[in-house]
Amino acid sequence: MHTRSNRRFQIFGNAVMLVLSFNVLVPMLLMVSSSFTDNDVLVRKGYSFIPGKFSTYAYQYIFTSGNSILNAYGVSILLTIAGTVLGLSITTLFAYALSRKFVPGRGILTFIVFFTMLFNGGLVPTYINYTNVFGIKNTFMALLLPGLLMNGFHVLLMKSYFVAGIPDEIMDAAYIDGASETRAFFGIALPLAKPIIATIGLFIGIGYWNDWMNGYIYLTKRTDLYSIQNLLNRMMQNIQFLAQNSTSIVNAGQGLANIPSVSIRMAMAVVGVLPILVVYPFVQSNFVKGITLGGVKG
Amino acid sequence: MCMGAQGQGLLQKEKEHKKKIRRRNLKRSLPIYLMALPGLTYLIINNYMPMPGIILAFKNYSAKLGIYGSPWAGFRNFKYLFATRDAFVITRNTICYNLAFIVVNTVLSIFVAIILSELTTRVKTFYQSVILLPYLLSAVIVSYLVYAFLSPENGYVNNSVLAALGKGPVSWYQEKNCWPLILIFVNSWKGVGYTCIIYLATIISFDRTLYEAAAIDGATRRQQIMKITIPLLKSTIIMMVLLAVGRIFYSDFGLFYQVPQNSGALFSVTNTIDTYVYRGLLELGDMTMSAAAGVYQSIVGFALVLGANLLVRKIDSDSALF
Numbered sequence: 053m054h055t056r057s058n059r060r061f062q063i064f065g066n067a068v069m070l071v072l073s074f075n076v077l078v079p080m081l082l083m084v085s086s087s088f089t090d091n092d093v094l095v096r097k098g099y100s101f102i103p104g105k106f107s108t109y110a111y112q113y114i115f116t117s118g119n120s121i122l123n124a125y126g127v128s129i130l131l132t133i134a135g136t137v138l139g140l141s142i143t144t145l146f147a148y149a150l151s152r153k154f155v156p157g158r159g160i161l162t163f164i165v166f167f168t169m170l171f172n173g174g175l176v177p178t179y180i181n182y183t184n185v186f187g188i189k190n191t192f193m194a195l196l197l198p199g200l201l202m203n204g205f206h207v208l209l210m211k212s213y214f215v216a217g218i219p220d221e222i223m224d225a226a227y228i229d230g231a232s233e234t235r236a237f238f239g240i241a242l243p244l245a246k247p248i249i250a251t252i253g254l255f256i257g258i259g260y261w262n263d264w265m266n267g268y269i270y271l272t273k274r275t276d277l278y279s280i281q282n283l284l285n286r287m288m289q290n291i292q293f294l295a296q297n298s299t300s301i302v303n304a305g306q307g308l309a310n311i312p313s314v315s316i317r318m319a320m321a322v323v324g325v326l327p328i329l330v331v332y333p334f335v336q337s338n339f340v341k342g343i344t345l346g347g348v349k350g
Numbered sequence: 351m352c353m354g355a356q357g358q359g360l361l362q363k364e365k366e367h368k369k370k371i372r373r374r375n376l377k378r379s380l381p382i383y384l385m386a387l388p389g390l391t392y393l394i395i396n397n398y399m400p401m402p403g404i405i406l407a408f409k410n411y412s413a414k415l416g417i418y419g420s421p422w423a424g425f426r427n428f429k430y431l432f433a434t435r436d437a438f439v440i441t442r443n444t445i446c447y448n449l450a451f452i453v454v455n456t457v458l459s460i461f462v463a464i465i466l467s468e469l470t471t472r473v474k475t476f477y478q479s480v481i482l483l484p485y486l487l488s489a490v491i492v493s494y495l496v497y498a499f500l501s502p503e504n505g506y507v508n509n510s511v512l513a514a515l516g517k518g519p520v521s522w523y524q525e526k527n528c529w530p531l532i533l534i535f536v537n538s539w540k541g542v543g544y545t546c547i548i549y550l551a552t553i554i555s556f557d558r559t560l561y562e563a564a565a566i567d568g569a570t571r572r573q574q575i576m577k578i579t580i581p582l583l584k585s586t587i588i589m590m591v592l593l594a595v596g597r598i599f600y601s602d603f604g605l606f607y608q609v610p611q612n613s614g615a616l617f618s619v620t621n622t623i624d625t626y627v628y629r630g631l632l633e634l635g636d637m638t639m640s641a642a643a644g645v646y647q648s649i650v651g652f653a654l655v656l657g658a659n660l661l662v663r664k665i666d667s668d669s670a671l672f
Contacts, residue, residue: 176406176644199396265604336479
């Protein structure tokens with residue numbers, strides 16, 4: 053009886069999970085299949101799961117015509133690499149510094165980090181600060197600096213890893229052998245902290261790749277600095293703008309001829325998620341580890 | 351003479367020794383401070399320098415005079431803000447959506463986590479990976495996915511589903527009655543994989559012998575779940591919910607701004623404090639009103655985070671943020 057109830061549960065559980073997984077994948081399938089469908093078919097019949105007429109035109113258009121798409125892709129890649137390297141470096145160094153018990157003022161420093169998690173000035177003062185004081189509006193720095201480079205939560209997460217994961221005995225042994233602080237950091241602490249460094253790096257990297265707000269807020273003129281997310285966003289807005297403001301059908305038709313067609317829209321979205329989909333299987337376990345680590349602390 | 355010289359020599363040595371230690375301590379801490387410097391600088395620029403800027407909400411801002419030079423306005427900006435209907439709408443939307451998200455996501459995550467923990471197939475890591483995937487997509491991409499279904503001209507729902515049912519097309523981005531459900535669905539679609547992992551990790555850490563003993567006593571799978579798993583999960587659930595309640599005054603800007611395509615017809619059901627602040631600042635140019643809403647959020651949010659954490663600390667000090 054017991055095994056039968058178990059078997060029934062297994063069937064039920066698998067069924068539920070299959071439905072949920074399907075539910076997650078369906079929108080992505082719709083996106084991919086539509087991107088491979090001939091544009092005219094899409095205009096007539098709308099997005100669908102089975103390409104009425106297979107076509108790779110959308111991708112050809114994206115990758116051949118010297119348009120802003122490749123440029124935006126380049127910006128996204130550069131931004132993600134620069135942001136992750138820089139952000140991970142300052143996070144790791146800061147976290148390590150906070151983990152060293154003998155340093156005077158350690159408590160104050162930790163509180164300075166912690167307080168940023170409780171209170172913030174909000175969007176308006178931040179915007180004024182970055183535009184008026186630092187003048188980063190319409191520069192690459194506007195994508196890199198605001199908000200994403202380092203956050204208090206990551207620093208404290210990494211700090212507790214350094215405290216708990218690296219035994220004092222090992223560090224003491226290194227000091228007795230005459231290792232300097234820098235030497236101890238690079239030679240011992242850093243290699244031991246590899247898992248957390250990989251996890252935090254992943255979080256920072258995904259944050260940069262997915263960010264659209266910085267570009268949306270700070271890039272008012274330099275559309276050449278648009279990341280792929282900003283470009284996608286701008287495209288969608290153009291479509292909305294035309295849909296809402298066209299008084300006559302003729303106008304709408306003229307406008308729509310100038311913006312990427314129905315299939316290219318979806319192809320661009322595919323290109324935008326592609327790096328995440330490619331990297332995901334390899335980083336998935338690291339990501340899960342990071343969530344459980346941080347999850348305990350909310 | 352001879353002794354004195356020796357004593358002086360000893361004293362000298364001791365002094366030198368102390369100096370050495372002090373120098374070594376300084377030498378030891380100096381690199382540590384240097385390591386902290388870049389991160390500290392960033393926090394000052396990104397987090398601390400904007401903080402005094404909240405006084406903007408109490409000023410009659412003029413761009414020429416800057417935040418600090420502008421004349422004081424007292425609470426006038428807040429008076430204006432709360433005299434509008436917007437204040438009520440954005441507060442209601444922010445809180446009600448968050449409450450709905452908390453309830454729906456908690457129930458769904460626990461349900462999925464329990465199923466995953468009980469499954470014996472190796473496919474379960476696959477399931478887990480799949481449902482986590484949407485968490486990694488940007489709000490812009492999610493808005494495209496939603497658009498593929500709901501676009502009035504090309505959307506799947508209008509062209510395939512409603513057409514097959516013989517119904518006419520719906521302008522989804524004008525239909526405000528549907529959006530609370532759509533947003534709750536999209537939020538769960540994106541977030542359940544994440545919270546589910548936290549619950550799953552907790553369930554896995556439970557003592558398996560409890561289940562074995564129950565099984566020997568003839569408890570069915572369902573009884574085991576109801577009588578062992580859920581009671582044991584209680585403290586984690588309370589903690590997660592409290593922490594979420596602490597953030598009830600903040601909303602996912604991307605979800606409320608991107609997914610409804612910033613459509614004006616939907617503002618009454620999609621406008622939250624975050625989208626209101628954004629629109630005030632960059633679309634309407636009403637900086638002081640926007641700043642007032644921002645301060646309202648910062649201060650109430652701060653109080654809520656503190657309160658929630660105090661409660662969490664009372665229940666389980668390890669789970670509290672502080």
